Amino acid sequence: MLTDASEHNELSASNDDVYAVDKELVRAVEAAIDEADRNALEGILDELHNADIADVIEFLTSDDRRQFVILLEDSFDAEILIELDEAVLEDVLSAMSPLAIANAIADMDTDDGVYVLGVLDEDHRDGVLRAVPAPDRAAVVEGLAFPEDSAGRLMQRELIAVPAYWTVGQVIDYCRETEDLPNDFYEIFVVDPRHRPIGQVALNRALRSKRPVLMREVMEEEINPIPVDMDQEEAAYLFQQYDMASAPVVDTDGRLVGVITFDDIADVIEEETEEDLMRLSGVSDESDLFQPVMRTTRNRFSWLLINLFTAILASFVIAQFDATIEEIVALAILMPIVASMGGNAGTQTLTVAVRALATRELTEANAFRVVQKEFLVGALNGGFFAVLIGLVAGFWFSNPALGGVIAVAMVINMLVAGLSGALIPLGLARVGADPAVSATVFLTTITDVIGFFAFLGLAAWLLL
Amino acid sequence: MLTDASEHNELSASNDDVYAVDKELVRAVEAAIDEADRNALEGILDELHNADIADVIEFLTSDDRRQFVILLEDSFDAEILIELDEAVLEDVLSAMSPLAIANAIADMDTDDGVYVLGVLDEDHRDGVLRAVPAPDRAAVVEGLAFPEDSAGRLMQRELIAVPAYWTVGQVIDYCRETEDLPNDFYEIFVVDPRHRPIGQVALNRALRSKRPVLMREVMEEEINPIPVDMDQEEAAYLFQQYDMASAPVVDTDGRLVGVITFDDIADVIEEETEEDLMRLSGVSDESDLFQPVMRTTRNRFSWLLINLFTAILASFVIAQFDATIEEIVALAILMPIVASMGGNAGTQTLTVAVRALATRELTEANAFRVVQKEFLVGALNGGFFAVLIGLVAGFWFSNPALGGVIAVAMVINMLVAGLSGALIPLGLARVGADPAVSATVFLTTITDVIGFFAFLGLAAWLLL
Numbered sequence: 001m002l003t004d005a006s007e008h009n010e011l012s013a014s015n016d017d018v019y020a021v022d023k024e025l026v027r028a029v030e031a032a033i034d035e036a037d038r039n040a041l042e043g044i045l046d047e048l049h050n051a052d053i054a055d056v057i058e059f060l061t062s063d064d065r066r067q068f069v070i071l072l073e074d075s076f077d078a079e080i081l082i083e084l085d086e087a088v089l090e091d092v093l094s095a096m097s098p099l100a101i102a103n104a105i106a107d108m109d110t111d112d113g114v115y116v117l118g119v120l121d122e123d124h125r126d127g128v129l130r131a132v133p134a135p136d137r138a139a140v141v142e143g144l145a146f147p148e149d150s151a152g153r154l155m156q157r158e159l160i161a162v163p164a165y166w167t168v169g170q171v172i173d174y175c176r177e178t179e180d181l182p183n184d185f186y187e188i189f190v191v192d193p194r195h196r197p198i199g200q201v202a203l204n205r206a207l208r209s210k211r212p213v214l215m216r217e218v219m220e221e222e223i224n225p226i227p228v229d230m231d232q233e234e235a236a237y238l239f240q241q242y243d244m245a246s247a248p249v250v251d252t253d254g255r256l257v258g259v260i261t262f263d264d265i266a267d268v269i270e271e272e273t274e275e276d277l278m279r280l281s282g283v284s285d286e287s288d289l290f291q292p293v294m295r296t297t298r299n300r301f302s303w304l305l306i307n308l309f310t311a312i313l314a315s316f317v318i319a320q321f322d323a324t325i326e327e328i329v330a331l332a333i334l335m336p337i338v339a340s341m342g343g344n345a346g347t348q349t350l351t352v353a354v355r356a357l358a359t360r361e362l363t364e365a366n367a368f369r370v371v372q373k374e375f376l377v378g379a380l381n382g383g384f385f386a387v388l389i390g391l392v393a394g395f396w397f398s399n400p401a402l403g404g405v406i407a408v409a410m411v412i413n414m415l416v417a418g419l420s421g422a423l424i425p426l427g428l429a430r431v432g433a434d435p436a437v438s439a440t441v442f443l444t445t446i447t448d449v450i451g452f453f454a455f456l457g458l459a460a461w462l463l464l
Numbered sequence: 465m466l467t468d469a470s471e472h473n474e475l476s477a478s479n480d481d482v483y484a485v486d487k488e489l490v491r492a493v494e495a496a497i498d499e500a501d502r503n504a505l506e507g508i509l510d511e512l513h514n515a516d517i518a519d520v521i522e523f524l525t526s527d528d529r530r531q532f533v534i535l536l537e538d539s540f541d542a543e544i545l546i547e548l549d550e551a552v553l554e555d556v557l558s559a560m561s562p563l564a565i566a567n568a569i570a571d572m573d574t575d576d577g578v579y580v581l582g583v584l585d586e587d588h589r590d591g592v593l594r595a596v597p598a599p600d601r602a603a604v605v606e607g608l609a610f611p612e613d614s615a616g617r618l619m620q621r622e623l624i625a626v627p628a629y630w631t632v633g634q635v636i637d638y639c640r641e642t643e644d645l646p647n648d649f650y651e652i653f654v655v656d657p658r659h660r661p662i663g664q665v666a667l668n669r670a671l672r673s674k675r676p677v678l679m680r681e682v683m684e685e686e687i688n689p690i691p692v693d694m695d696q697e698e699a700a701y702l703f704q705q706y707d708m709a710s711a712p713v714v715d716t717d718g719r720l721v722g723v724i725t726f727d728d729i730a731d732v733i734e735e736e737t738e739e740d741l742m743r744l745s746g747v748s749d750e751s752d753l754f755q756p757v758m759r760t761t762r763n764r765f766s767w768l769l770i771n772l773f774t775a776i777l778a779s780f781v782i783a784q785f786d787a788t789i790e791e792i793v794a795l796a797i798l799m800p801i802v803a804s805m806g807g808n809a810g811t812q813t814l815t816v817a818v819r820a821l822a823t824r825e826l827t828e829a830n831a832f833r834v835v836q837k838e839f840l841v842g843a844l845n846g847g848f849f850a851v852l853i854g855l856v857a858g859f860w861f862s863n864p865a866l867g868g869v870i871a872v873a874m875v876i877n878m879l880v881a882g883l884s885g886a887l888i889p890l891g892l893a894r895v896g897a898d899p900a901v902s903a904t905v906f907l908t909t910i911t912d913v914i915g916f917f918a919f920l921g922l923a924a925w926l927l928l
Binding site: 018019023051058059061085172204210241262269276277280293294296300307314315332335336339341355359365376 | 483486490491515516636649650670671674698701703726730734737740742754758767769771775779782783786796803812817820827840908
């Protein structure tokens with residue numbers, strides 16, 4: 001099936017939501033790739049924004065991604081690469097020549113060039129770098145030297161910096177006459193003679209001011225210079241806290257070396273929040289969806305292995321009471337309930353605490369109050385559910401004492417769950433660990449062990 | 465303990481991270497509130513950005529929040545209110561007079577006024593609205609009429625729109641001469657005579673262009689007008705996909721009625737990602753941390769209740785095999801392992817699928833391939849862990865047949881977990897439900913039931 005541009009327009013128009021990429025579009029691209037029909041492919045892509053083309057590539061199989069690149073050869077916009085997910089970008093780069101990659105990098109802002117190069121393995125990277133023109137190469141190599149997830153990796157070097165004694169008119173004339181301006185910018189930075197930022201002027205302020213006004217007079221002096229080695233998560237915090245459109249990045253001497261813009265930060269915010277989510281669920285890499293089967297299997301394996309150990313640990317606890325279970329088989333039937341409720345209640349608290357730590361809503365300043373609150377919530381919900389499950393179990397097995405035992409075990413485990421859900425992430429944060437990575441394992445181990453132990457132990461003590 | 469501004473500066477300086485609000489600062493504010501020392505309080509706050517003052521308020525107890533407001537009376541910046549979390553804003557508003565709230569709302573952009581009013585209950589709201597000056601009142605009432613989480617709620621009405629035949633020079637002069645411009649703006653919108661947006665000019669483009677150039681010549685025509693009733697999540701998608709600084713919002717006739725800016729969207733991105741995380745963990749409200757104990761208890765109760773039902777369902781499955789368990793008590797000891805591993809493996813897949821659906825990386829275009837992949841991952845990890853747990857169980861109870869049974873049950877449950885983890889969210893999305901809300905319950909019910917049934921069923925069949 002061939003699809004020309006007008007046909008595709010029709011498809012999109014019939015689809016009334018905001019997403020440009022739908023199943024029909026992907027199928028049309030796949031058909032064009034199958035038939036190696038470059039004209040058809042170009043016809044479809046002509047209508048699309050680069051970010052949407054990147055999405056189309058993500059929906060293809062690994063083989064089709066490579067075919068796509070080979071088919072289009074050099075008529076491939078560099079901007080598409082920077083929109084691709086890492087695992088997909090690997091596929092695409094593997095089908096490109098080092099020279100083609102080098103040319104694409106030369107066309108990009110430095111932060112984007114650094115991202116693309118960062119995906120290549122070391123050997124491949126050197127070959128590509130040699131082909132990048134000298135000035136761009138220096139900037140990108142310097143960018144690569146910054147640690148991953150640092151401000152230095154996010155920033156672009158292209159920016160506008162002027163002295164404080166310039167007038168607004170001079171700045172406007174400078175912008176009108178200079179060819180090589182950044183693609184987009186939102187602020188003009190004011191620097192001292194040693195190139196340290198001393199203020200910034202939002203474009204709308206520059207636009208509102210009369211030509212003879214000095215930059216010194218209109219500049220905002222309360223700026224938040226970001227050190228190159230600051231973690232991207234902290235940079236994102238500053239952007240969100242102070243609603244910034246862009247921020248100056250400074251080296252260790254305080255000199256202006258780059259700028260980070262809000263669109264870089266939007267990606268960081270999503271990435272960091274998603275990272276918490278993934279880590280709490282035991283998924284180590286956020287681009288998991290596009291990874292090949294073996295890599296995904298391996299990534300998830302280690303988490304499952306840890307979980308196996310903790311599950312076996314819980315089994316050891318149960319094994320201590322095998323004689324009791326042999327006597328009263330109802331215990332085996334009921335025991336997963338106590339453990340499961342504790343796990344769920346603890347996960348609720350844990351999730352709230354992990355996010356609150358990440359957004360700085362939970363700090364030492366209110367830690368005690370939060371733990372206290374979670375203890376109370378655990379006590380209250382523990383009380384409700386103790387009564388409920390006590391009645392259910394008592395009637396089910398016509399054994400009021402059994403109902404009493406499970407009720408008490410439930411209260412205990414819900415209290416422990418609330419306390420652990422708050423204390424575990426706080427403790428991990430205090431020792432400098434990432435609460436999202438390991439908190440769930442600790443929590444479910446505790447709620448399983450305490451859940452089984454409290455229920456079976458009480459039963460052994462009171463019911464035999 | 466009283467703290468003046470210089471002392472506080474010292475405290476901040478000694479703390480080398482980016483967060484302005486630390487424990488000492490909060491303690492100092494609490495001390496000033498305790499002693500009802502308005503001067504001390506103002507001294508501390510003078511040094512702080514409004515967003516940081518909002519954070520300080522969030523760290524206080526409910527009572528202190530109200531005292532804080534009462535102490536400062538009218539010298540309270542409206543900007544602080546809009547930075548507050550909903551539950552905290554409620555506390556603060558409850559200590560303010562309707563007139564004070566009305567004045568604050570009159571000072572805000574419409575989207576912020578709508579947010580503040582939205583937190584008040586209906587009765588309170590009317591009293592406040594009557595005190596808001598007429599033009600602002602109309603704008604805010606109209607904003608409130610839009611559904612929650614819609615573009616209409618996010619947008620501000622303050623914007624700059626000019627006809628296409630204006631020159632860049634005319635626009636600059638207009639900006640210089642007009643008093644009542646929006647606080648911040650990033651784009652100038654070009655409208656046709658019926659006030660429909662036909663293009664937009666980024667400020668940096670306006671700044672670069674010579675005065676006689678027509679807006680028509682420099683405007684970007686590929687714009688993404690956002691309908692007032694569009695869901696904020698879709699609007700956020702457009703911003704991220706196309707790296708927009710601001711976007712025009714249009715009414716049902718396509719007329720320009722407002723603008724959404726990147727900083728509104730940054731909050732939405734975080735909110736929506738966090739919502740997925742919270743919902744997967746059974747927390748219904750993201751501002752949970754600041755809510756009073758009773759409300760948090762109630763919010764979490766319903767999820768735990770559902771979980772209790774599913775846990776009892778799993779117990780019914782176990783109860784079918786009570787005779788088998790009485791015979792072989794090792795089954796009771798080992799059975800939680802199979803269920804737990806299935807639950808964890810399924811959660812991994814589920815989390816990846818839910819996020820991929822939210823970011824449109826998983827759609828009909830690749831659903832089949834993703835399900836296929838998850839089946840394979842489940843089979844591979846299931847195989848590994850089957851061998852592992854088979855050996856452990858076989859040696860532990862010196863019973864190779866028992867090892868074989870648990871191994872087979874493990875493979876079955878891991879396969880089911882992988883498939884369910886992918887199919888449940890896809891199915892929920894297809895019927896229009898939010899995959900994040902209910903997916904976890906379905907998943908753990910399935911992995912528990914299948915886990916217990918496969919293990920105990922096989923044991924009853926093969927080991928007795």
